Amino acid sequence: MKISKTEVEKLAKLAKLSFSDEELERFTAEFDEIIAFADTINQSIEGGTEQIRSVGARMVSFDDLRPDEVVPSLPNEKILSNVEGYNGFFGLERSKK
Amino acid sequence: MNYEIVCGIETHIELATKTKIFCGCTTEFGGEPNTHCCPVCTGQPGSLPILNQKVVEYAIKAGLALNCKINTKSHMDRKNYVYPDLPKAYQISQYDEPLCEKGYIELDSGKRIGITRIHIEEDAGKLVHENGYTYIDYNRSGVPLIEIVSEPDISSAEEAREYAEKLQLIMRYIGISDCKMQEGSMRCDVNLSLRKPGDSRFGVRTEIKNINSLSFIQKAVMAEAERQADILDAGGTVVQQTMRYDEATNSVSPMRDKENSDDYRYFPDPDILRFSINDEKVEEIRASLPELPFDKLKRYVNVLGLPEATARQIFRYRKVAEFFEGALAEGASVKNAANLIVGTIFSNMDTEEEKELFDIRISAAQFAALVKLADEKKINIGVAQSTLQKMLESGKPVEEFIKPEDLAGISDEELESLCKEAIDANPKAVADVRSGKDKAINVMFGYIMKKTGGKADIRKAEVLLRKLIGQ
Numbered sequence: 240m241k242i243s244k245t246e247v248e249k250l251a252k253l254a255k256l257s258f259s260d261e262e263l264e265r266f267t268a269e270f271d272e273i274i275a276f277a278d279t280i281n282q283s284i285e286g287g288t289e290q291i292r293s294v295g296a297r298m299v300s301f302d303d304l305r306p307d308e309v310v311p312s313l314p315n316e317k318i319l320s321n322v323e324g325y326n327g328f329f330g331l332e333r334s335k336k
Numbered sequence: 337m338n339y340e341i342v343c344g345i346e347t348h349i350e351l352a353t354k355t356k357i358f359c360g361c362t363t364e365f366g367g368e369p370n371t372h373c374c375p376v377c378t379g380q381p382g383s384l385p386i387l388n389q390k391v392v393e394y395a396i397k398a399g400l401a402l403n404c405k406i407n408t409k410s411h412m413d414r415k416n417y418v419y420p421d422l423p424k425a426y427q428i429s430q431y432d433e434p435l436c437e438k439g440y441i442e443l444d445s446g447k448r449i450g451i452t453r454i455h456i457e458e459d460a461g462k463l464v465h466e467n468g469y470t471y472i473d474y475n476r477s478g479v480p481l482i483e484i485v486s487e488p489d490i491s492s493a494e495e496a497r498e499y500a501e502k503l504q505l506i507m508r509y510i511g512i513s514d515c516k517m518q519e520g521s522m523r524c525d526v527n528l529s530l531r532k533p534g535d536s537r538f539g540v541r542t543e544i545k546n547i548n549s550l551s552f553i554q555k556a557v558m559a560e561a562e563r564q565a566d567i568l569d570a571g572g573t574v575v576q577q578t579m580r581y582d583e584a585t586n587s588v589s590p591m592r593d594k595e596n597s598d599d600y601r602y603f604p605d606p607d608i609l610r611f612s613i614n615d616e617k618v619e620e621i622r623a624s625l626p627e628l629p630f631d632k633l634k635r636y637v638n639v640l641g642l643p644e645a646t647a648r649q650i651f652r653y654r655k656v657a658e659f660f661e662g663a664l665a666e667g668a669s670v671k672n673a674a675n676l677i678v679g680t681i682f683s684n685m686d687t688e689e690e691k692e693l694f695d696i697r698i699s700a701a702q703f704a705a706l707v708k709l710a711d712e713k714k715i716n717i718g719v720a721q722s723t724l725q726k727m728l729e730s731g732k733p734v735e736e737f738i739k740p741e742d743l744a745g746i747s748d749e750e751l752e753s754l755c756k757e758a759i760d761a762n763p764k765a766v767a768d769v770r771s772g773k774d775k776a777i778n779v780m781f782g783y784i785m786k787k788t789g790g791k792a793d794i795r796k797a798e799v800l801l802r803k804l805i806g807q
Contacts, residue, residue, distance in 0.1 A: 249599075253416070253417070253418065253599055253601075254418055254425070255418045297609055297610075298409070298609060298610045298611060298612050299609045299610075299611050299612075300611070300612055300613070300614070301389065301392060301393075301611065301612070301613045301614070301617050302389075303611075304386075304387050304388065304389035304392060304611065305360075305386040305387060305388050305389060306389055306390075307353050307354050307355050307388055307389060307390035307391075308354070308355065308360060309354050309355050309360055309361070309362045310355075310359075310360030310361075312361045312362070312371060312372050312373050312374050313373060313374050313375070314371075315368065315369075315370050315371050318370050318371075318373045318374075318378060318474075319370065324370075325469070325471055326369070326471075327368055327369040327370055327371070327473075328369045328370065328464070328471035328472055328473055329370070329420075329471070329472040329473075329474070330469050330470070330471050330472070331420060331469065331470050331472070332468065332469055332470075
């Protein structure tokens with residue numbers, strides 16, 4: 240499977256990121272290599288990825304799910320410790336359309 | 337209008353669990369911004385979501401109450417889009433293996449509106465836009481939602497409203513959500529297209545987002561159908577787009593588009609294991625369902641013998657129905673209990689919200705004690721009403737207002753002598769009754785009630801009076 244530069248551009252747009260033409264060329268090549276690697280894994284499994292999901296993947300039962308019990312949340316200053324907070328909020332300058 | 341409406345509704349309902357869908361943070365509404373948060377619900381790298389059991393249970397409950405097939409194997413998917421209310425840049429949702437599928441809601445006409453699917457997902461955070469800045473509060477991020485998707489079976493504004501109303505009532509009854517549209521715990525998106533009658537193809541559809549009241553659903557469907565009809569009549573084509581309903585102007589207009597918002601690139605979330613629910617568990621959840629609202633309505637009418645209008649007023653509020661049935665369990669009669677609830681208790685409640693909340697100061701047992709006095713004719717209905725009003729205002733039991741001596745009742749002898757007195761005191765009324773002006777008998781009723789403080793049995797009095805007057 241090959242990825243086109245147009246597809247990489249579309250992904251960048253969906254992620255609201257912008258890149259130079261050189262970057263897009265480089266990413267297209269790198270994406271290609273990553274996809275080729277995944278394809279190799281895929282081909283080595285009889286039945287493809289669907290097979291992995293239906294047979295190989297572990298499943299949990301209802302009883303193993305998390306009970307609905309409240310645990311303390313983090314303090315606000317901890318939550319905001321990597322950013323500049325605004326009265327307890329995360330804040331960002333509104334993007335210009 | 338020369339067109340047929342083809343409409344489906346997607347409904348998001350916030351589940352009333354204690355904790356969020358993938359972490360133990362509280363779902364409590366409000367709170368200071370970003371204080372109900374942890375690494376999971378703020379999407380910190382390396383954090384791992386763990387699915388809340390109650391969310392799965394509640395979604396299955398919703399599915400069973402809406403006649404769905406339950407998928408006993410299910411998994412979570414990532415729905416990718418970039419927006420600041422979503423800290424991970426993807427929402428954990430379900431795509432091709434939703435928990436419930438293929439149900440229906442039956443309208444009063446007997447028509448069934450199909451339910452395509454019900455899936456579980458996380459809510460996003462809240463954005464506040466102010467002074468050129470966007471402020472983000474992730475308290476709501478990770479609050480569990482179910483999305484209920486209907487088939488495009490709805491063909492009028494009235495059906496759209498009835499569908500949403502019934503859905504809301506059923507969800508409230510099974511206790512999985514308070515479904516308050518104004519507060520956002522139930523939100524509807526309406527998909528709508530038009531086609532010529534008899535045409536089997538669908539027209540181009542639009543989606544009206546986030547409608548927050550039942551009456552707005554009805555109005556929005558009407559407004560959008562008219563807008564599309566005008567375009568088609570003028571020979572134009574409807575553009576597929578996302579719309580907003582403005583209640584102030586009762587009109588529908590296009591929303592600013594999220595870029596490529598439908599390119600979500602769903603894939604199974606590798607952080608969350610696929611899960612299974614065995615049939616016994618499903619049956620256990622089914623057994624935990626209460627009597628559903630429309631079964632209750634039928635029972636009130638067919639078994640209890642309530643007039644449909646009265647039954648409808650009681651069944652539509654879960655707490656009122658519980659109070660009513662609690663009183664019956666204490667021995668109150670159906671008719672007096674129902675009439676006192678609808679006539680007296682409801683007269684103290686002006687809004688739907690108050691009836692829904694049904695926050696009153698007396699218990700069903702205290703209410704039943706009063707109703708039984710009326711049932712046994714120890715007090716008449718007028719006294720029952722005024723006493724109930726006093727009980728509601730004070731929160732005190734019936735004994736505070738009606739003493740045992742008040743309940744001695746009027747013996748048949750006493751009543752007969754009172755009737756004679758009433759006749760002697762009102763010769764003109766007696767003559768009127770004899771000459772065919774039957775309403776004049778009310779004068780004698782008034783006399784007897786006044787003398788007994790309302791305690792006389794008016795039906796007995798009527799029989800006696802008529803006998804004595806010679807009618």
